[in-house]
Each structure stands twice: as structure tokens, then as C-alpha cells.
Amino acid sequence: MDQDQNETKVKEFLSRFFKSHDLQPDEDIFALGFVNSLLAMQLVAFVEKEFGIRVEDEDLDLDNFRSIRAITGLVERKTAPAAR
Amino acid sequence: MFDTVEPMTAEAKDAGMRLELSAAQRRARSGFRAFVAAEIVPHAGRWDREQAIAADLPAKLAAQGYLGSLLPHEHGGGDLDMITYGLLTEEIGRACSSVRSLLTVHDMVAHAILRWGSKAQRERWLPAMARGETLGALALSEPNVGSDAKSVETVAVADGDDLVLTGHKKWTTFGQIAGLFLVFAQCEGKPTTILVERDRAGVAIEPIRDMLGTSASMLAEVRLAGCRVPRTNIVGRVGFGVSHVGAAALEQGRYSVAWGAVGIGQACLDASLRYAAERHQFGAPLAEHQLIRAMLSDMITEVHAGRLLCCRAGWLRENRDPGASAETMVAKYFCAKMASRAAADAVQIHGANGCSADYPVARYLRDAKILEIIEGSNQIQQITLSRFDYQEL
Numbered sequence: 201m202d203q204d205q206n207e208t209k210v211k212e213f214l215s216r217f218f219k220s221h222d223l224q225p226d227e228d229i230f231a232l233g234f235v236n237s238l239l240a241m242q243l244v245a246f247v248e249k250e251f252g253i254r255v256e257d258e259d260l261d262l263d264n265f266r267s268i269r270a271i272t273g274l275v276e277r278k279t280a281p282a283a284r
Numbered sequence: 285m286f287d288t289v290e291p292m293t294a295e296a297k298d299a300g301m302r303l304e305l306s307a308a309q310r311r312a313r314s315g316f317r318a319f320v321a322a323e324i325v326p327h328a329g330r331w332d333r334e335q336a337i338a339a340d341l342p343a344k345l346a347a348q349g350y351l352g353s354l355l356p357h358e359h360g361g362g363d364l365d366m367i368t369y370g371l372l373t374e375e376i377g378r379a380c381s382s383v384r385s386l387l388t389v390h391d392m393v394a395h396a397i398l399r400w401g402s403k404a405q406r407e408r409w410l411p412a413m414a415r416g417e418t419l420g421a422l423a424l425s426e427p428n429v430g431s432d433a434k435s436v437e438t439v440a441v442a443d444g445d446d447l448v449l450t451g452h453k454k455w456t457t458f459g460q461i462a463g464l465f466l467v468f469a470q471c472e473g474k475p476t477t478i479l480v481e482r483d484r485a486g487v488a489i490e491p492i493r494d495m496l497g498t499s500a501s502m503l504a505e506v507r508l509a510g511c512r513v514p515r516t517n518i519v520g521r522v523g524f525g526v527s528h529v530g531a532a533a534l535e536q537g538r539y540s541v542a543w544g545a546v547g548i549g550q551a552c553l554d555a556s557l558r559y560a561a562e563r564h565q566f567g568a569p570l571a572e573h574q575l576i577r578a579m580l581s582d583m584i585t586e587v588h589a590g591r592l593l594c595c596r597a598g599w600l601r602e603n604r605d606p607g608a609s610a611e612t613m614v615a616k617y618f619c620a621k622m623a624s625r626a627a628a629d630a631v632q633i634h635g636a637n638g639c640s641a642d643y644p645v646a647r648y649l650r651d652a653k654i655l656e657i658i659e660g661s662n663q664i665q666q667i668t669l670s671r672f673d674y675q676e677l
Contacts, residue, residue: 238531240528240531241535246606258521
């Protein structure tokens with residue numbers, strides 16, 4: 201799956217939380233002020249289910265979840281052949 | 285006009301939701317009921333009065349596989365599916381909310397370690413928790429901090445490869461007998477979760493007595509006075525103690541409490557139906573009086589509704605659906621309120637008898653109130669859920 205498709209999926213998911221905002225790939229979702237602990241957990245669950253990865257304790261870094269592109273970057277690193 | 289509708293094909297019928305337990309789940313529930321009838325129901329009232337469960341009960345629960353029952357087989361757990369786990373929790377909650385509390389907090393800590401713990405933490409603690417050798421407890425609340433978990437005042441200061449913890453935890457369920465505490469503290473000024481073993485120097489436990497409900501859940505104050513633990517005891521990472529580790533633990537707790545509340549509701553219904561059939565007033569059983577029947581009907585309806593909400597949350601959790609968090613919250617919020625309403629009506633139906641220790645419904649009422657406060661009060665659920673209008677079936 202290419203990066204554009206991944207970004208589209210992440211954007212679709214996050215758009216549920218940012219209804220009136222056209223979220224851009226590099227936009228900081230924490231700076232927008234909508235992220236609470238329930239969204240944080242849902243985001244982890246979404247990424248794991250949608251992309252078939254497991255977010256580990258060492259992946260807990262805000263920079264991995266800061267934007268659509270950061271999230272897809274995490275997915276790509278976790279799904280790269282060397283990461284399997 | 286309905287004659288013109290084509291009969292549904294088997295395929296079309298399969299497309300709908302299935303709302304029945306599997307044969308294996310029904311068999312498991314029968315086993316839970318037999319254990320609860322033999323080992324918990326006869327003693328629950330006494331444990332409530334004595335403010336302690338029997339010392340050998342955790343071992344009996346562990347022998348049945350009821351501690352850490354959700355943990356995967358590789359960690360020594362029962363690997364139960366979420367619905368079967370819910371049935372276990374309901375059955376135990378139907379008999380004794382204090383014992384249900386033991387499972388709740390133990391499973392919260394186990395789930396936090398499973399979800400966000402390091403490999404070493406999982407290997408060290410989860411098999412011991414599944415065997416019941418180590419009981420887990422959540423050390424979150426403090427004298428000045430309840431719902432606002434990010435503001436805990438306990439601090440963990442780095443000292444070489446160690447952390448030194450100082451603070452005061454309160455209302456720690458089963459803190460009197462737990463061997464492992466998941467402590468919420470400020471580390472580098474950020475909320476962080478840290479495992480603290482009971483036998484560490486600097487840990488002092490003081491029982492709390494005379495609570496309103498779940499009186500046998502052996503609450504404690506936990507004081508940490510310069511308690512030194514290795515930095516490797518951090519679960520997750522610094523700063524993620526509330527947003528991820530605590531959230532995972534609390535979601536597990538809410539799921540458990542929701543099913544436990546269904547158990548209280550069912551216990552109220554069972555007791556009320558029995559009493560209304562046996563008790564006669566004005567020449568007829570109470571069950572023949574319309575205002576009593578109204579209360580019984582509401583109780584039946586709400587218990588069923590609560591159980592269905594729990595099943596839906598469980599199904600989503602089982603499928604690791606992102607919507608599980610919100611649906612679990614919905615279930616917990618509804619079921620906690622439902623249990624309180626059911627218990628209030630059960631006491632009402634029992635009259636003066638219901639206010640005495642001769643019947644269990646007064647205990648159900650006291651226990652149900654606790655469920656409206658723990659694992660997020662009703663008001664915290666309302667505040668959070670009101671932001672979740674986007675959720676869809």
C-alpha cells in the first residue's frame with residue numbers, strides 16, 4: 201500500500217474528530233487542541249487494526265502521532281521488511 | 285401487504301447481528317454460576333460485615349483461572365474472549381461486588397502491563413498474576429486528586445538508574461493484600477505509571493475501613509516515603525501514564541464494572557421477583573400489585589438493556605475496534621446508573637425488610653452507589669461522552 205493511500209485512511213479516521221477542519225498531512229493535531237486520552241487510545245486502536253501492526257511501548261512518542269504524515273511514517277517503519 | 289415480501293435467504297439472515305451466546309459461552313457461564321453459588325453467595329454478607337474477603341479466596345479464584353482470565357495463554361492466562369469474561373464478571377458481581385472489585389483492579393493492572401509493559405515486565409509479572417501469586421492494585425487516587433488524574437502529587441525523581449517515589453495514595457482497592465501497585469506519579473513533571481512492589485523499602489500500607497459500599501474490597505492508603513525502584517519499572521514511557529497506560533487500565537476497569545453492574549441489577553431482580561411472589565399484602569402477593577409490577581418491569585427492561593450494551597462493547601473490544609473505548613464508556617455509564625435504580629427499587633419492594641441485614645438488597649444498594657463513582661464518575665463519563673457524537677454503529 202502506498203503512502204498516499206495510508207494518508208487517506210488516517211485522514212478519514214481523524215476527520216471524525218476534526219469535523220469542521222480540513223486536516224493537512226503535516227498539521228500538528230496536538231496543537232489543534234482536540235486530542236484527549238480517549239482519542240489517543242482510539243488512534244492507537246485504529247492504527248493497529250487498519251495496518252495490522254502493534255504499537256509497542258517504545259513507540260510511545262508524541263512525534264509518532266503528531267500529524268497524518270507522522271502516523272503513516274510510523275506505520276511504514278513498522279511494516280518495512282526489516283521491522284517484521 | 286407482507287405476502288409480497290421475498291423470504292430472507294440464509295445469506296441475508298447471516299448479514300444481521302447475532303445476539304445469542306455460543307454453546308461454549310453458555311457452558312462457561314454454568315461453571316461460573318456453580319462456583320459462585322458454592323464459594324461466594326453463602327459468604328458475601330458476612331464478608332461485607334467483616335470488611336474483608338476470606339484469606340483463601342484469591343487462591344480459589346486463581347485455581348479456577350479467574351485471575352488474569354483475559355491474559356493470553358503464553359502468559360499463563362485463560363485467554364477468555366471478551367463476552368465470556370463479561371459473563372464471569374456478571375456472575376461474580378451478582379454475588380459480591382467486593383470480589384468483583386478484586387478481579388477488576390487485578391485485571392486493570394494486568395491489562396496495563398500486557399498492553400504497554402516491556403517484554404521483561406510481561407514475563408516477570410503476568411504469569412505470577414495469572415497464578416494469583418501476585419495481586420495487582422491501582423494506586424491512582426490521592427487525598428487531593430481523584431478524577432483529575434494528570435494532577436497527581438506523587439513524584440518520582442530520577443537518581444542514577446533508579447526512581448525515588450514520594451507520595452500518598454488513597455482509596456486503593458485491595459491495597460491491603462496486593463503485592464504489586466501500578467503507581468501514577470509525576471516523573472520529569474509528566475504523568476507516568478510505575479510498578480512498585482509491596483515489599484519495597486519505603487512502602488507503608490494502612491487499611492481504610494467503614495466505606496459505604498463494596499465494604500470487603502480491603503481499601504488502603506499507600507504511603508511512599510523515598511521508595512526506590514529501578515527505572516525499568518516504568519510502564520510505557522514518561523509522560524504517557526494517563527493518556528495511554530492509565531487509559532488502557534481504566535477502559536478495562538470500566539468494562540469490568542459495567543458487567544459487574546449488570547450483575548447487581550440481576551441480583552436485585554432475582555431478589556425482588558422472589559420476594560414479590562412470597563410476600564402477601566392486602567390478601568395478594570406483592571407481585572399482583574400494579575405499582576410493584578411496574579418496578580419489576582422497569583428492572584427487567586433495564587437489566588436487559590445494560591447487558592446488551594456490555595455485549596456490544598465486548599464485541600468491539602474483542603475485534604479491537606477503535607469504537608470500543610466510547611462504547612465501553614456508554615456501557616459503564618448506563619449500567620452503573622441502572623444498578624443504582626434497580627437496587628433502590630429492590631429496597632423499596634422489600635420495604636423495612638430491605639433496609640435490614642436480613643436481606644441482601646441493602647448491600648446491593650450500597651455497592652451500586654460505588655459503581656457510579658469508580659473508574660470515572662457518572663459526571664466524567666457524561667463530560668467525555670458528550671464529545672463523542674460522531675460514533676456510528
